[in-house]
Amino acid sequence: MKHYLLPLCLILHLIAFADEDMKNRLEEVPSTSIPFDCVKSIDYFKPAFGFSYGTDQHFSLEVYDDLGLTQKAAVPSINYAIFRKFELQRKEYTLVAINMDIAESTKKVLVTYRDGKFIDYIESEVAWWNEKMVFIKQWRIASNEEIVITWLKVQSTPPISAFSDFKSINAQRIDMHYKIDDNGKFELIKEIKYKPQLYPKIYLTDRSKNLWEGDEAPVEEK
Numbered sequence: 001m002k003h004y005l006l007p008l009c010l011i012l013h014l015i016a017f018a019d020e021d022m023k024n025r026l027e028e029v030p031s032t033s034i035p036f037d038c039v040k041s042i043d044y045f046k047p048a049f050g051f052s053y054g055t056d057q058h059f060s061l062e063v064y065d066d067l068g069l070t071q072k073a074a075v076p077s078i079n080y081a082i083f084r085k086f087e088l089q090r091k092e093y094t095l096v097a098i099n100m101d102i103a104e105s106t107k108k109v110l111v112t113y114r115d116g117k118f119i120d121y122i123e124s125e126v127a128w129w130n131e132k133m134v135f136i137k138q139w140r141i142a143s144n145e146e147i148v149i150t151w152l153k154v155q156s157t158p159p160i161s162a163f164s165d166f167k168s169i170n171a172q173r174i175d176m177h178y179k180i181d182d183n184g185k186f187e188l189i190k191e192i193k194y195k196p197q198l199y200p201k202i203y204l205t206d207r208s209k210n211l212w213e214g215d216e217a218p219v220e221e222k
Helices: 002-011 022-027 201-205
Strands: 012-014 048-050 062-064 072-074 079-087 094-102 105-114 117-130 132-141 147-154 168-180 186-194 197-200 218-221
Touching: 022 079, 022 105, 062 105, 105 132, 117 147, 117 186, 132 201, 168 201, 197 201
Parallel strands: 012 048
Antiparallel strands: 048 079, 062 072, 079 094, 094 105, 105 117, 117 132, 132 147, 147 168, 168 186, 168 197, 186 218
16 A cells, blocks of 8 residues: 555654543544545545554454455554544534554544544445555445445455455445434444446546446345
8 A cells, every 4th residue: 555555654643642532632623514425536634633553442443355355354553543524413423434554454434422432333445555546345425414335245255365466356236324323323224235247456446436436237225
């Protein structure tokens, strides 16, 4: 992920938050308006708002090695930073996108807080650096605050390394729709599955084409 992370390393002024609570940290972050599409080419805040190593944030610090998201390992020393903060209609809750990366692996999670206290999280984005950024999962937020996570679920059984010289993958697009309930938790309200198809590597790396912009035919909704 050298070409992708170097700019972040240059602008990431890590703030030592060990003696401050999350409520104070979030007050430092400007709010982003909704609707919001986390496109492949989106930028970070400058400066970014980072966490020091060892800060317990209650969410998974695992990264993946394969495109099917089956091979993973926890990495306690992973770098992570607040990517965006969103103010919700329910003013008591704050929605935060947090980016995590180590070496050539990166992912984002969406986290809800109330007065700085952790409530819930979901994984929203997964990508790797393999000559170019390879995306297998992306996210967006609609004007009604519905969160849509688009995942290309690999269909092959043998794991395909995200760092291999693969040419294409057989995958099924799944759109997972979430809302934030009255308790600040993520609730899956709808899942749309599309007809599996072959996706060339260039489709996963094309920064002008997002995973939700395909023309796949829906086959199941629940």
